Amino acid sequence: MGIEIIDYIKASGGKIIDTLGGSSSIQSDYNNNDSEDDSNERVGLAIALYIVVFSVLFLTLIFSKKIIKIVRHTEVMIIERFGRYHRTLNPGIHILAPFIDSPRVIHWRYVDLPIGAKKTQVMIQNTDRIDMREHVITFGRQHVITKDTVQINIDALMYIQVTDPMAAVYSVQNLPDSVELLAQTTLRNIIATLTLDDTFSSREFINSQLKDRTMKDAERWGVTIKRVEVMSIRPPKDIKQAMEMQIQRDREKRSAILHAEGEKESMIVKSKGLAAKVVLSSESDKTVSIQNAKGFAESRRLKSQADAEVIRLIRKGIDNSNVSTTGYLVSSNYLDKLSQIPTPETQLYLLPETSFNFATSISKSIKND
Structure with a gap:
């Protein structure tokens, strides 16, 4: 203006x-x-x-x-054109057609149990990118019943990896939640076929069965299950106390058995030692007896030789007389023994007078012979 x-x-x-x-x-x-x-x-x-x-x-x-999209490594992006699936963007830089192409926003809900936490947390994630790396799904504590009707609490982990992004987005509404519910249901069915003792001793069996039974449905959703691990199995308090008492009794029983086996081994070793000692003692006594017998035999042989020599000399000396050699030897031995009777340790008994003529009678009888 x-x-x-x-x-x-x-x-x-x-x-x-x-x-x-x-x-x-x-x-x-x-x-x-x-x-x-x-x-x-x-x-x-x-x-x-x-x-x-x-x-x-x-x-x-x-x-x-809106038009230029940069996809990072290990990620992919689903692109829709007029609301329908168009293509999957791999890592790199991409240019979209304005106003007609748009990334698909994914709404995922899952339950997370942070390390050290006692309660699970419900996490909601809104993203237009799919992470192709391996993920860990933590189950909340599950109340399951064993074959012998014992209620236990069990925790488990599942390692999954998205292999088909299109199926993961369009085949299931909420992938993490669906995989978790499938694993929980399958785990309840597996535990229902096992007793409490089998549950504690068959963790590898439970892991393999859980993986095999959920693999087919997971592949249909574009997911591969890498591994399943049962973290902990918690029985009720009363059963836990009974199990602890049973374990204590088993330990005491094993200790008593080991103690008895130790004593048994000790007794066996001692018996073997005593047997060896007896054998060695017998061998020693045998050797001593043999040596004594040999010595006695040798002494008797030498004495016999000496007696023979004495008899030969006596016979030679009295050859020209009327005295018998045998009578001479008997009388000589009689007199020797008679001289040994009066000792301090022995008592002397006087025999009738006729007894002193015993040697004379023997000599005469021998001479007459």
């Missing part, structure tokens, strides 16, 4: 000046006002240009964020 006023003044300026009888100073004021209007017009144009450039840059940034 200011420009229109100035143009009007310029058009009618001469008439106004002539009518009022103006001077040249008024004309110079008009010229100054005209230059100021030109500078203001340039400033307005510059501001408008800045606004347009900023708007273009802002819109370009917004559209570039």
